[in-house]
Amino acid sequence: MPVRRFDKTPMPAQEAQARAHNFFEVNGGYTAARAAFEAERCLRCQHPVCVDGCPVHIPIRDFIHAVAAGNMTGAARILRSANPLPAICGRVCPQESQCEAECSMGGRFDPVAIGHLERYVADWERTQALAIEPAITKTAKIGIIGAGPSGLVCAGELARLGYPVTIYEALHAPGGVLRYGIPEFRLPKAVLDWEIDILRAMGVEIVCNVIIGKTLTLDDLTNRLGYAAIFIGTGAGLPQFLGIPGENLNGVYSANEFLTRINLMRAYDFPNADTPVRVGKRVAVIGAGNTAMDAVRTALRMGADEAMIVYRRSDEEMSARVEEYHHAIEEGVAFHWLTGPLEVIDDGSGWAAGLKCQRMELGEPDASGRRRPVPIPDSEFVLPVDNVVLAIGTTPNPLLTRTTAGLATTAKGCLLADEATGLTSKTMVFAGGDAVTGAATVILAAGAGKRAAHAIDAALSAQPH
Amino acid sequence: MTRILDARRLTPVTKLFRLDAPLIAASARPGQFVMLRVREGGERIPITIADYDRAAGTITIVVQEAGATTRRVCALEPGDSLLDVAGPLGSEIDLPPGGHICGVGGGFGAAALLCLMRERSAFGDRTTTILGARTKELVILADELARVSRSVEVCTDDGSDGFHGFVTQRLAQLIAGGGPGRPDAVVAIGPMAMMRAVADTTRPHGIKTLVSMDPLMVDGTGMCGGCRVNVGGQPRFACVDGPCFDAHEVDFDTAMRRNKAYVREEKIASDLVGCVSGRSQGDASQAL
Ligand SMILES: Cc1cc2nc3c(=O)[nH]c(=O)nc-3n(C[C@H](O)[C@H](O)[C@H](O)COP(=O)(O)OP(=O)(O)OC[C@H]3O[C@@H](n4cnc5c(N)ncnc54)[C@H](O)[C@@H]3O)c2cc1C
Numbered sequence A: 001m002p003v004r005r006f007d008k009t010p011m012p013a014q015e016a017q018a019r020a021h022n023f024f025e026v027n028g029g030y031t032a033a034r035a036a037f038e039a040e041r042c043l044r045c046q047h048p049v050c051v052d053g054c055p056v057h058i059p060i061r062d063f064i065h066a067v068a069a070g071n072m073t074g075a076a077r078i079l080r081s082a083n084p085l086p087a088i089c090g091r092v093c094p095q096e097s098q099c100e101a102e103c104s105m106g107g108r109f110d111p112v113a114i115g116h117l118e119r120y121v122a123d124w125e126r127t128q129a130l131a132i133e134p135a136i137t138k139t140a141k142i143g144i145i146g147a148g149p150s151g152l153v154c155a156g157e158l159a160r161l162g163y164p165v166t167i168y169e170a171l172h173a174p175g176g177v178l179r180y181g182i183p184e185f186r187l188p189k190a191v192l193d194w195e196i197d198i199l200r201a202m203g204v205e206i207v208c209n210v211i212i213g214k215t216l217t218l219d220d221l222t223n224r225l226g227y228a229a230i231f232i233g234t235g236a237g238l239p240q241f242l243g244i245p246g247e248n249l250n251g252v253y254s255a256n257e258f259l260t261r262i263n264l265m266r267a268y269d270f271p272n273a274d275t276p277v278r279v280g281k282r283v284a285v286i287g288a289g290n291t292a293m294d295a296v297r298t299a300l301r302m303g304a305d306e307a308m309i310v311y312r313r314s315d316e317e318m319s320a321r322v323e324e325y326h327h328a329i330e331e332g333v334a335f336h337w338l339t340g341p342l343e344v345i346d347d348g349s350g351w352a353a354g355l356k357c358q359r360m361e362l363g364e365p366d367a368s369g370r371r372r373p374v375p376i377p378d379s380e381f382v383l384p385v386d387n388v389v390l391a392i393g394t395t396p397n398p399l400l401t402r403t404t405a406g407l408a409t410t411a412k413g414c415l416l417a418d419e420a421t422g423l424t425s426k427t428m429v430f431a432g433g434d435a436v437t438g439a440a441t442v443i444l445a446a447g448a449g450k451r452a453a454h455a456i457d458a459a460l461s462a463q464p465h
Numbered sequence B: 001m002t003r004i005l006d007a008r009r010l011t012p013v014t015k016l017f018r019l020d021a022p023l024i025a026a027s028a029r030p031g032q033f034v035m036l037r038v039r040e041g042g043e044r045i046p047i048t049i050a051d052y053d054r055a056a057g058t059i060t061i062v063v064q065e066a067g068a069t070t071r072r073v074c075a076l077e078p079g080d081s082l083l084d085v086a087g088p089l090g091s092e093i094d095l096p097p098g099g100h101i102c103g104v105g106g107g108f109g110a111a112a113l114l115c116l117m118r119e120r121s122a123f124g125d126r127t128t129t130i131l132g133a134r135t136k137e138l139v140i141l142a143d144e145l146a147r148v149s150r151s152v153e154v155c156t157d158d159g160s161d162g163f164h165g166f167v168t169q170r171l172a173q174l175i176a177g178g179g180p181g182r183p184d185a186v187v188a189i190g191p192m193a194m195m196r197a198v199a200d201t202t203r204p205h206g207i208k209t210l211v212s213m214d215p216l217m218v219d220g221t222g223m224c225g226g227c228r229v230n231v232g233g234q235p236r237f238a239c240v241d242g243p244c245f246d247a248h249e250v251d252f253d254t255a256m257r258r259n260k261a262y263v264r265e266e267k268i269a270s271d272l273v274g275c276v277s278g279r280s281q282g283d284a285s286q287a288l
């Protein structure tokens, strides 16, 4: 069967017209038959180059082989040994630029659907009764700041190594961007909750509503509360604005506000939930990363008739996961490439009524190596819209760095940390994830949390008792 | 869960609560606030820390019934708990010590002056508190504020108590009077219209004036940008950079418009809660 070797086994998905109006997960997940079929496509390469593309070096060939052999328990164990968040990464990793980009099947044929298989194994694991018991054997307490993927993974690794771990989270619920940013239709909260339940079962303590730098300082954690080591995983949650006229009109949101109202605060369920959001008939989202794609597809689900992406570069420069881009097209999202926003127009009563834009063309490459968009003279036009959502990037939150002496940062406010260990400029204080790299990916954050956990263990093991 | 230790009605629409919150009490500073949630699915709302007692591990807040969430809070009694309380958030009031500091409080804003005035008086600053309300029954915490500030001036719109007129009229008199009675710095906390009027009163005299902005907030940690206030032409996040800003630099028009973004939805939510205190929202907002 030649088809079998050329094409990825399709992922069952909700029909586009229906799903554009609900928050249920778009992808249904492989059936056992599809998973077995896809696993058989893997060539079991002697040198599995796919692994080089995975930031945490999952033994991809081996777990896929286990799936093909029907050994689900083994597959799950292999996966989890390398990646503590497989159900999440299988769903949200940009596979096309990581593991699957390297797969030997790629190039001539479709690469093996590594992400879909990873998700399949992790979802299978979720249906199993896990017997997890806390195995805290050590006495040195570890404090973790922020319950995003980097903090959660660091906590999980340390708990597995026997350390008593406490995570301090500023918001009322753990998860970081996985809870307030990435929507239900891509990453069901049940999946996240399950991962967090596992951590709790392992003995990890999660304390919400504590803002380190405000409620307690980092030095309080080490000096007063006796934490032997600290991991900072506070993310890059501070939204940027464009500085264009009209940005403060009603109906203009940062993507973080828009998504947080809907995901964390459940505005989709207003008035059963108390937090409102106002989504009009036409919504423009500025930007073309994962955040922009999530915002624009959320706008459709919140009842917008038209939801569009406005981006000053072209689709070539888009940073969103390719699957999300395709899903957005299927769902009817409109794309205005090479379109630079100039001003949000006032409807006369303080609400957004339109987005004034100008057309752009691509010029010489800029510092990032991408071709710089240059405005085309006299090309201004107005898109009539009721909402503008800005998804143009974030920077690290300064709450902690402002109140912690001796914590070195870059000019952009990112924490300085050793790449291999995550060690910051402060003794026994480690950091990782978006707080160090700037906005990046879940798996990079998870990988950094894991590396730091092992560096913490190494440092503590080396200390005289 | 944060337990309510004491609760007492101050007016038909405001209630004072003492909360068991040792971590927040330990680090709170004047001008800071907490984010609280009453129930699962509830909104996160910002409420100023009116006072704190580090030894007892308690904070005091005063909540004015404005809509659904504040009504739910005001229905609670000692022994009940708030689902989530996070803080202290925001930056503390930053005013150089020394001189005569005048706090102007309207509505629940009067409460926010408690810890500020206590601290300033203890430093040896001259302190005056001007309290404003529509009528006598709505004046709150005058006795408590009298204990922590050198003088308290009550102003009522209808003349039923103290000075007959607006806080700004009394403030203008103090400024015009000159001498030690003339404030060197003013901190105004209350409804936006009052804070704007205070800004207009002090501007011609070049008196340093801070206002505590109360934009709509979602997270209160600098993550959503919803609380941005235009200060000196720059967007500033009230939950991180504020909530107190230089009154003469604040764009009040934009701030007031942004606070009305959800009037329609707030009405729906409020009607669902019903009238906890037997008052309609109309009465509540008039009480300001
Ligand atoms: C809308 C959106 C969609 C995305 N989609 C994808 C995707 O499809 N694939 C992908 O790989 N990546 C995606 N990303 C990026 C990815 O989510 C992030 O790179 C990742 O979450 C970073 O993890 P983190 O642990 O560093 O921080 P975060 O997830 O940002 O978590 C930080 C946590 O720390 C808490 N915190 C902050 N300061 C303090 C403090 N002082 N005290 C206590 N707690 C604090 C915060 O409240 C938060 O919970 C997306 C991001 C967004 C915003």
Ligand SMILES: Cc1cc2nc3c(=O)[nH]c(=O)nc-3n(C[C@H](O)[C@H](O)[C@H](O)COP(=O)(O)OP(=O)(O)OC[C@H]3O[C@@H](n4cnc5c(N)ncnc54)[C@H](O)[C@@H]3O)c2cc1C
Pocket (backbone or CB within 6 Å): B033, B043, B045, B046, B047, B048, B049, B061, B062, B063, B064, B065, B066, B067, B068, B069, B070, B071, B108, B112, B213, B214, B215, B216, B217, B243, B259, B260, B261, B263, B266, B267, B269, B270
């Ligand atoms: C830093 C800060 C400190 C605050 N301190 C206090 C305090 O000490 N005591 C207190 O009672 N209130 C305080 N507020 C205001 C309080 O947060 C709002 O009254 C509350 O969020 C309203 O919620 P609700 O669901 O009851 O009413 P909603 O239904 O949300 O609103 C009802 C009415 O209140 C207005 N409103 C909504 N949110 C705010 C807001 N954030 N600020 C001002 N008006 C608002 C709306 O425009 C509407 O007219 C503070 C606000 C901020 C930003």
Ligand code: SF4
Pocket (backbone or CB within 6 Å): A053, A054, A055, A056, A057, A058, A060, A083, A089, A090, A093, A094, A095, A098, A099, A100, A114, A115, A118, A443
């Ligand atoms: S974690 Fe991400 S990059 Fe690694 S194998 Fe899984 S999907 Fe690929």
Ligand code: SF4
Pocket (backbone or CB within 6 Å): A041, A042, A043, A044, A045, A048, A049, A050, A051, A060, A061, A102, A103, A104, A105, A112, A114
């Ligand atoms: S590179 Fe591709 S084909 Fe080879 S082992 Fe990895 S997934 Fe299988």
Ligand code: FES
Pocket (backbone or CB within 6 Å): B216, B217, B218, B219, B220, B221, B222, B223, B224, B225, B226, B227, B228, B237, B238, B239, B240
């Ligand atoms: S309330 Fe979200 S940034 Fe201030």
